[in-house]
Amino acid sequence: MTESIRNADVLIIGGGLSGTMLAVQLLRLPGQRRILVIEPRSELGRGEAYSAVELGHTLNGNAARMSVDPDNADDLTQWLTDYIGAGGWPQSNQQHVPISELFPPRGIFGLYAQQRLAEAKALSASTVEHVRAEGVDLQVDADSTLLTLDNGQQLRGTHAVLATGMFPAARTPQTESSGLNAAAVDPWDVQAMTQLDPQSTVLIIGSGLTMVDAVVSLEQAGHRGPIEVFSRHGLLPHVRRQPPSWADFLAADHSLRSPRQLLCEVRRQCRLALAQGIDWQAPLDTVRAHIGRLWSQASEREKRQFVRHVRPWWESHHHRSPPLSAQLVARLYEEGRLRIRAASFKGLERSLSGVSIRLRHRGEHAISEVSGAALINSSGIEYDWRRVARPLPQQLLKRGLIQPGPLALGIAADVSGAVLDAHGQVSQRLFAMGPPLRGMWWESTAVTDVAIQAKALAAKLTHI
Template identity: 80%
Template sequence: MTDTPSGQASDAIRHADILIIGGGLSGAMLAAQLLRLPGKRQVLVIEPRAELGRGEAYSAVELGHTLNGNAARMSVDPDNPDDLTQWLTEHIATGGWPESHQQSVPISELFPPRGLFGVYVQQRLAEAQAVGAGNGSTVEHVRAEVIDLQIMDDAVRLTLSDGQRLQGAYTVLATGMFPAARTPQKQSSGLNAAALDPWDVAAMRQLDPQSTVLIIGSGLTMVDAVVSLEQAGHRGPIEVFSRHGLLPHVRRQPPEWVDFLAQDHSIRTPRQLMRELRRHCREAIAQGIDWQAPLDTVRAHIGRLWSQASDVQRRQFVRHVRPWWESHHHRSPPLSAELVARLHGEGRLRIQAASFKGLEPSLSGGVSIRIRRRGEAETCVVHGAALINSSGIEYDWRRVARPLPQQLLTRGLVRPGPLALGIAAAVDGAVLNAEGHVANRLFAMGPPLRGMWWESTAVTDVASQAKLLAARLVV
């Protein structure tokens, strides 16, 4: 795969058939699907990172930062759910990932390191490139950031951070996720500037091993942060603050359960869903079956349920159900969950239901934050040697202080999605502008469509969207 580095600004405009903005999982999978389709086409993937296929999620280098789904759930091939399992089987057999024996389970139930998953994605992209070469198709990595976009009658033109200009018949926003811990905020509290990166083990090694570390947020990013601290040799107290004080449940491998939503389409509202789901979970427990079994059947229906819900029902779900949905559905990999449970049992890790209210001056070094514990009217100040922002993903593009999202919103080329989650689009991914008109040449996929489908970030979601969108773009 060719890789074009940043260069001198030029008045020349490079042309291609399809431009993909973002080269993480979404962009890489779309490129792979385009390369596998018959026909000759040139695809440019604009991504500032040195490698395609990794993005934020799969750039982790520590073995302890694993996928939160087992191999059987994480295939990038929408036509072969066993693709990752098959790849891992061959990879392990040839000496790769020797640490896999620490998980005494079949390969399909392994939770691979996220960095290794990035290698898998890259290999599948390279294989697609070989297929595309037979048809004269190419994909090129343009290493820069897109800072502006112009939609014309017959093309879309991009302006890059290095002054380059690109033009293509179609452009796809495959920007992936904006982690709150790494994303500049338009209205910033200064939290990120004062906080350690949850995945920066090297920085954590500089801390006093016995010092107190404060963490904002108790979801999967917090789990990663605790793993990072452990690998850095930290042995002191860890104080976790989140509004609801909920921890992710550990992911298990439950038996199959009846797909009750496929059998009963009268279940439409969040209230109906939760009532019926609780009934099935109680029934499963009474039979000695893991409650995760009925919960896992819901996953395939979330897009339908979310898209047919009213805005009022969606708000009810986000306000009243979301924290419990996230902790029960977006579950922790077993080894990471075991670490969190052990530290919690030892008293080193404490989870407190409290809201973060801001930073406070600290005269004695370290960092101080103001919080308000649930049920209390008054705020208080908590001090630690370091602070980690583990508040998850920022889906509201209005808050993301990056050039492209701000330009697209300011000029009305996109509009926020339902409940300001991502951006609005038609069913086929065609972006809606501020007036609600459907774009002919600008599309989106993956996390930017969170508001359209609710679950639009998982590997299987992205893989399915990539296949459908690729077919749409080459018609």
């Protein structure tokens, strides 16, 4: 007999940090609502980013920057103070800094998000239930949304929210596969890395923060051999420091609009800071608050210019590495164990002794080959939903319920998060938040960005 359809006011598709933060904000609002959070993992609040169990896999922002409460920037600092005071995370004293400047392990941050959800549930007339399954199809009509799960069950919601989080390239099946993931070791799987010969050569594709995590994993697994890193521009993330405040020069001058104008002014401000003996990260950090405005007002041509010419440097300078991880990478580089080269990945072949990859080094036309005992895919996040070979994204595209966002980054939506269908119509029932809106705001993955989105979307959903 077919199981009856379960009903809810809001279906939150994805129970990582984005979905959990939205649930918290809905719980805090007056009224009584039934909220179902659909998440295949056993716990809410963790998702891909905060399911890490190794203490060495830390946030890349300090506690003062990572509050899940948009109304209290010190929320994580306050929670950590209590957590450490109660005996949690005894290793924190090794960083020798105030609690606000600590870089907590991502697993502990996931615990923080879970506790804030539990507290909101205890004080609310609304209910949140975790449905442990994966959504594989969605239908939307004028009155409701109907989500089909991988176990055949169906859920009906007055509204549905795509809070799917990020699709790490290392863990995401792709519609056009190069075979990279099938041959690669998971960047965060320390146990799998313990099976490698400790002195063997490991190859890494990509040089961003996922690569930093992979190097930490290798170190914790006892690997002591060479690490060869390849990325198109050969840029490493800078280390995150705690610079002093700097005047918000973009707030004072809204005439700075194009990527070229912005780049020139940021460089000028950084030179001014250095001339005064101030860390260049100080003026750069003031840009963060204006990224959404700058990106949304830019033309399609300007956005393409930014992605093509500025993005690699923006990523390496802005998405910076936590200090302890950066120290490890710097030490291995100085020892000659870690090398980084600018090269594009062109393919691979597996063998009994490991893997060989084909590369085109920057400035060269010939294809060269490099061999190692293991390969790690650290190429970052897959934002193009057309390339994500998962049932729900593919079905949403097939049904025309979504369309790619600007530059194929995530999906298109209006400023409130209401999704645009294939014909450009704004949905009254289907919404998105967090990483799926990368193309709308450029920076739509940081905790503070998602926290602000969660509060605004919760208010909209309760007033429609």
